[in-house]
Amino acid sequence: MAHNHTTASHAPAENIAEQLAEFAMGVKASDLPRPVWDKSVHHIIDSIGIGFASHHFAFAAPGLKGIAVAGGLGEASVIGCSLKLSARDAAMANAYLMHGLDFDDTHPGSIVHPTVACLPAAMALAEVQDQSWGELIAAYVSGMETCIRLGLAVKGGFHHAGFHATGLLSHFSAAVVAGKLLGLSASEIVGAQGIAASTSASVQVFLEDGAWTKRLHPGLGASAGITAAHLVRNGFKAPRRPYEGRFGFFETHMQTHVGDVDYDAIVAGLGRDWTLLDTAIKPYPVCHFIHGAAEAALRLHEQVPDKSRIVCITCELPAATLPIVAEPAAAKVVPRSDYEAKFSAQFVVAACLLKGRFGLAELEDDALKDEATLALASRVTCIEEPDSPFPLHFSGAVSVELDSGETLTCRIPVNLGSGERALVRDDIVTKFHGTAGIVMSSERATRVVHALLDAKPETPVRKIVEMLRT
Structure with a gap:
């Protein structure tokens, strides 16, 4: 089901960050409609398969080495290798791998790759804190709705202004994901989004020469979102109106087109209409x-x-x-x-x-x-x-x-892969074998994909992530 929204040039009466925070606080795995749970699992499988496949390509090793050297060892896993880093560095590394082939999912209306803007932060924190698969899914869903709805508000406007929308919005979605998994209050999740408005800046200059920065954008967002959540958790004073405030996110990034922002699209039907269901999984590894x-x-x-x-x-x-x-x-x-x-x-x-x-x-x-x-x-x-x-x-x-x-x-x-032509479970499994199968045996790929498909809400994330390491 597609969601169409009318254009609104007025700022909302209620604080957007507060509404997104309250929504995230209320998301529970046990309350999610079955299609939302299943769709989430399919998209997680898809991104993990791409993360494995990226190790086959030349960009993977230099990026992972740079992230590891700049940070340090920790307790969070990196897909497809033995490396363990701090939660925010592992989130950056996994996002880099998941987005590296530009084969990850896309929400057509918002023109963002939402899973890579949410899953890396969720995986890293849930593993480090020994949380359940259900807790990870609930945080992932909260981030997905945040990312997609912020993208819907501008109808592709970020790209026209020279920004990479996924890179921009990953800062906010990762902040919401991290805030939820860290047990922040709604007020603190507002603050985490407030900080994200200062770290979000992903320019598309990579189009000039095929540079690797686009691959890194959602990883920078994952790292910044986790940092923002920890800052407010420890008493950092953050902006309260990051989206609609003077010199806030929309005004600075949309500039003369700020009047075109559809603020209503961000919160309309929040918690009732699941925009993530419209997200498309790619059958081809191209834009x-x-x-x-x-x-x-x-x-x-x-x-x-x-x-x-x-x-x-x-x-x-x-x-x-x-x-x-x-x-x-x-x-x-x-x-x-x-x-x-x-x-x-x-x-x-x-x-x-x-x-x-x-x-x-x-x-x-x-x-x-x-x-x-x-x-x-x-x-x-x-x-x-x-x-x-x-x-x-x-x-x-x-x-x-x-x-x-x-x-x-x-x-x-x-x-x-889009709308009524969405890929189904068998298609997801086939694609996983085509991506992860580049670097692992068919038998191992089968074990991994079925472990992800069969995971229960109470399954420890650490048990699942262990299968993703070498």
Whole structure:
């Protein structure tokens, strides 16, 4: 079920941070509707599988080493290795791994990766404090609703202003998660959000050169959120109106567009309408903005057996996404790294047309240098898709013109993994084997995924996390 909200330019009558804090205080695992519990578990499994897979790629080791050296050893586990760090450093490390492949979930309306903005802080603190799986899920759900609803309020506005929304909002969601697990009062959780407004600043300059900072953004948020919760727990005086206050979060980050902020979207139906149910799990390891076009290209693969007959390719994308995944075109057609490839509609569409698949293997160095893929990518022109349902869904279309003059077109209005096309339990298990299976045996992957699926509310988090270590 999708949630649509009307635009409201007025500040709310009640303090937003207080309403989010009161909501978080009231969330109990035993009260969660079954679909919310199941959906949460599926998304947690998905992110953990991606965390394992990231160890296979070059970015993992330098980031983990830097985090470990800057901090120090502790009691919290890092997925896929023997390293144990302090809770906030482990949260940073796990967020880095979970977001490193840009294969993690996305909420279409808010354009955030919410699980990675909540789970790393929840895992680290619940392990260190020997809390239960149910306590972790309740904190995770509280953070998910916080992150998604703050994103819904701006309708993609952070991206247009040059900010990475997940990086920004992870500070607030992690503060709520940490506050709940640390047993803070509602007033203290307000304060933790107040501090988060001063640490939240994730710029998208990484798009220029494929730098690794986007991977780190939610980890910085996890670390800052945990720190904020501990600060207020120890008497630190924090701002009370971080969102709507003068020079607060929305005013400073939305600037001239602050009048477009829909404050009502943050609290409407809070605790009754679960926005996390609209979150989509990715079937392809590329920017979600490209998913509709990628699926269209995959469907056209079989219809064009001889790819040498392709004269030109037109890729239609939602207008707001073109600056991120299609421009500048000259750079997009020759991605220099796996991360640049993930944000190149031209490369992804060409690879899908040519190979009939797009998985992690299509991001390996040899695949990025494949001459046939690059030649086809140079024939892709990206244009605005008319009447796109974006951001409700990540739609897209691909048209292929052949040397005979014939044109084949495929249009995807609702991307796979979203809305009524959401991935189900078997899909989640299959994806886990495809991600975690890069670094572990099929037998071990099966044991891990079923331990996560079968965990009870009373299961100790430490018992589960132990299975995630090497």
